Every structure is written in structure tokens, then in C-alpha cells.
Amino acid sequence: MRRHAKLTILATCLTVCVGYARETAITPSLPGAHADPHIACFDGTYYIYPTTDGIAGWGSSSFSCFSSADLMHWKNEGVILDFQKDLSWADERAWAPCIARNNGNYYFYYSAAQQIGVAMSDSPTGPFEDPLGKPLVARGAYQCQVIDPMVFVDEDGSAYLYFGQGNCNVVKLNDDMISFDPDQVKRITPKGYNEGAFVLKRRGRYYLMWSSYDTRDPRYCVNYAVGPSPTGPFTPAANNPILKQRGIVKAAGHHSVVQVPGEDQWFIAYHRFQIPDGNGYNREVCISPLRFDSTGSIAPVDVFEPVHAPLQAQQTVD
Ligand code: FUB
Numbered sequence: 001m002r003r004h005a006k007l008t009i010l011a012t013c014l015t016v017c018v019g020y021a022r023e024t025a026i027t028p029s030l031p032g033a034h035a036d037p038h039i040a041c042f043d044g045t046y047y048i049y050p051t052t053d054g055i056a057g058w059g060s061s062s063f064s065c066f067s068s069a070d071l072m073h074w075k076n077e078g079v080i081l082d083f084q085k086d087l088s089w090a091d092e093r094a095w096a097p098c099i100a101r102n103n104g105n106y107y108f109y110y111s112a113a114q115q116i117g118v119a120m121s122d123s124p125t126g127p128f129e130d131p132l133g134k135p136l137v138a139r140g141a142y143q144c145q146v147i148d149p150m151v152f153v154d155e156d157g158s159a160y161l162y163f164g165q166g167n168c169n170v171v172k173l174n175d176d177m178i179s180f181d182p183d184q185v186k187r188i189t190p191k192g193y194n195e196g197a198f199v200l201k202r203r204g205r206y207y208l209m210w211s212s213y214d215t216r217d218p219r220y221c222v223n224y225a226v227g228p229s230p231t232g233p234f235t236p237a238a239n240n241p242i243l244k245q246r247g248i249v250k251a252a253g254h255h256s257v258v259q260v261p262g263e264d265q266w267f268i269a270y271h272r273f274q275i276p277d278g279n280g281y282n283r284e285v286c287i288s289p290l291r292f293d294s295t296g297s298i299a300p301v302d303v304f305e306p307v308h309a310p311l312q313a314q315q316t317v318d
Contacts, residue, residue, distance in 0.1 A: 001310040006285035011294035025248055025275050026306040028284040029074055030066055035215070035283040036096035036148075036196065036220045039258040039269040042124050044105075046258060048269060049080075049097045049108070050075060053202050059184055060094045063110060065125050071258075071267060071287055080126035081119050083112060085299050090115065090135055096196065096254065100177070101120040102159055107177045109161070115139045116149045116163055117176050119187070131178055137161075142169050142185055145195075148254075151177075152199040152230060160230045165195035169233050188232050190225050192240075196254040199230065202264075205296060208234045211253040212241065216280025219244070224298055227257055240252065242299045243268065248275055251283070262274075268301055 030037075031053030040047050046068045052060040062082040065072045068195035083091045090112035095112035103122075108119045108128045113134035137146050144164030151173065153159045159173040161180060171185040176263065188208070196211035209224040225234035243252050248298035255270035268290040271283040287307050291299045 023036065024304050026286055026304060027285045028274075029071075029269070029307075030285045031076075032284075033274060033278075033282050034285045035271040036254045037269040037271060037285045038098040038150075038256045039267070039287070040101075040124075040256075041258050041261055042098050042101060044202070044261070045069060045124075047099065047124050048074065049099050050271075050285055051095050051097070053271075053281060056279060056281065058095060061092050061318075063097055063108075064095055067125065077125040081108060081110065081128045086119070086128070087112060087117065087130055090117070095116075096148045098150050098256070100153050102153050102157060102177050102298070103175070105177070107151065109136070109151055111149065113139075115146050119137060120178070125209075134298040136178065136180075141182070143167055144169065148195045148197065150199060150256075152201070154201065154230060159174075160199070160229070161198060162197040162199060162208075164189075164197070166195050168197050168208075172231075186231055188225070188234065190234060190235075190236055192223055193253060196222075198256050200257050200259075200266075201230075202292065203296065204254045205232050206234075207298070208232070209255065209257070211255070213253075214280070215251065215254060215283070218250040218273070221245070221266075222253050222255050222301075223286035226296070237297060239297055239300065242298045243270060243303070245272075246303050249273075249303045250278070251280065252286075264292075266292070267307060270301075272303070 034050035036051040038049040048066045063136045065077045065080045068074045095111035100107045106121045118136035119134045144167035150162040170187045176313045183187040192212045193210045193229045198209045213220045219242035223240040225236040227234035250273040252272045271286045274282045286306045
């Protein structure tokens with residue numbers, strides 16, 4: 001009888017705990033299945049550029065964009081690049097894009113059939129056009145799967161392209177933002193790197209972040225390293241990973257980070273398996289606060305913490 005009572009108490013506790021976790025999983029920021037969110041802020045508006053997910057084998061062939069004034073309410077701005085219509089050299093596997101602004105233009109970098117392309121527009125919501133008519137980075141080079149571009153624009157306007165699955169490469173882009181010197185591509189693969197490189201700068205230090213494991217693996221997670229320049233050398237942090245699965249949140253990764261303009265306030269956009277019943281092809285985009293400690297280390301992200309208060313972006317950070 002006593003044993004039965006103990007088991008009953010244990011079962012009740014477990015039910016309460018599981019129920020609590022279910023209740024507190026944060027609401028995805030975007031409706032439906034999306035992944036690989038690249039978040040940015042231009043002129044007081046936040047934008048997310050994701051992969052469209054929920055298609056067998058990551059088979060999407062277009063990109064949409066979402067906008068928000070407060071990081072909480074997101075508007076679908078519609079399709080900004082459609083491979084069938086806008087590209088001559090690829091028609092499938094539209095993955096993991098990123099956006100950069102420079103010289104008064106917006107540059108949209110994306111994976112297309114495991115090559116990297118670039119498209120241009122004078123608006124963050126497009127329409128974007130392919131200025132090259134060919135990949136910016138072609139398949140077969142640099143000992144990596146040529147996907148997952150990330151462009152970081154430094155304060156002096158210098159722009160750096162990071163890319164690759166399996167290996168991480170970096171190269172300074174030319175001033176036109178749509179070309180680079182192939183001889184200058186440098187491999188900077190940190191230990192445990194798989195894909196999804198992202199770079200931010202805070203207080204003169206450069207943070208190279210990336211995802212480890214495969215996106216279909218619940219252990220998918222985000223690590224980082226810090227360096228004195230956009231090309232390194234980067235020293236891995238002691239407190240890795242800073243974003244990972246917890247409870248019903250699985251495979252939290254392939255992220256990006258946005259700074260609230262003019263504030264030392266940061267948010268991380270990432271994907272997780274959809275809740276319930278998600279997997280590596282059915283992922284959803286969430287946003288949580290990202291904080292630095294007094295030494296400049298990134299604190300572990302609480303995947304159960306949502307964006308709290310309405311947040312107005314006041315000014316622009318390039
Ligand atoms: O979304 C397709 C692929 O899954 C991305 O390119 C990878 O980074 C992984 O998230």
C-alpha cells in the first residue's frame with residue numbers, strides 16, 4: 001500500500017512536471033514550419049528571413065520574409081525570391097538565407113541546390129534580383145557542402161562572407177558585395193562545427209557562432225568562439241553550448257542574433273523541432289533573449305524564455 005502511494009505521488013509529480021513544460025514552451029514567432037532564421041533590423045523594423053520548412057527533403061524553392069516592429073508580432077511580407085521565376089541556375093533546395101545592407105542596397109545570400117547565390121534589392125522586402133546569373137560560390141570548392149551563407153558587415157563597411165557545412169570558410173567580399181577573391185578564402189572551422197555560421201561584434205570583439213550535430217538530431221545545438229578580427233583567430237568558449245535542447249524543446253539551433261538598436265540588448269532567433277510531432281524537416285522558429293555576462297561570455301539561452309515586453313526599434317544598426 002505504502003509502495004502504491006509512493007508510486008502514485010511520483011506519477012502525479014511527473015504529470016505535473018511534463019504538463020508544466022508543455023504549458024511553458026514558448027509560442028513560435030512565425031506561423032507554420034520554418035527554419036534557419038536570419039534576423040536583422042533596418043530602420044526601426046525587425047526582419048526574419050527563414051527557410052520554408054515542412055517539405056520532404058528540405059525541398060522548398062522560394063524564400064519569404066517576415067517583418068515586425070516589436071519582435072513579437074510578425075507580418076508575412078510574402079515571397080521575396082522564387083527560384084522558378086527569378087533564378088536561371090537552380091530550382092530547388094532554397095535553404096538558410098541571410099541579409100546584409102551596404103552601399104544603400106540590400107544583399108540577400110542564400111543556398112540554392114547546394115551552391116550559394118546572391119540577390120539584390122533596394123528594399124529589405126524585395127523584390128530581389130539575381131545580378132550574377134550564376135552562383136556566387138559554386139559547388140565543389142572549399143571542401144564543404146556549399147550552403148549556409150552568413151555576411152557580417154563591420155563598422156568600416158568591410159563585409160565578410162562565411163559559409164559551409166562540414167567546414168567553415170570566410171572571405172572578405174569586394175566592395176560590390178557580389179564578388180570576392182577566391183584565393184583569399186580561409187578555412188576557420190572550429191572544433192565541433194557543422195553548419196549555420198553567424199558572426200556578431202560586441203565591444204570590439206568578434207563572436208563566431210555555429211551549430212553542431214545534424215539538424216535532424218535532437219542534440220543539435222549552438223556553440224561560439226571569440227576573436228580579435230572577423231577572420232579570427234577564434235578561441236572556443238568554455239561554456240559551450242549556449243543553446244541546446246531542453247525538455248520538450250528538441251534540436252534548438254541554426255540561429256542568428258539581433259541587437260536592439262542603440263541598446264546592449266540582444267535576441268536570438270533559432271529553430272527547434274515543431275511541438276508537437278516535429279523533426280528535422282518540420283521545424284519552427286522561436287526568439288529568446290540572449291545575454292552577455294560581465295566578462296563578455298554569452299550566457300546559456302533559456303529556450304523557455306520568450307520576448308517579454310513590447311519592444312520598439314528606434315534606430316538603425318548596420
Ligand atoms: O534547412 C536546410 C538545412 O538544414 C540548412 O541549410 C542547415 O543549416 C540545416 O538547418
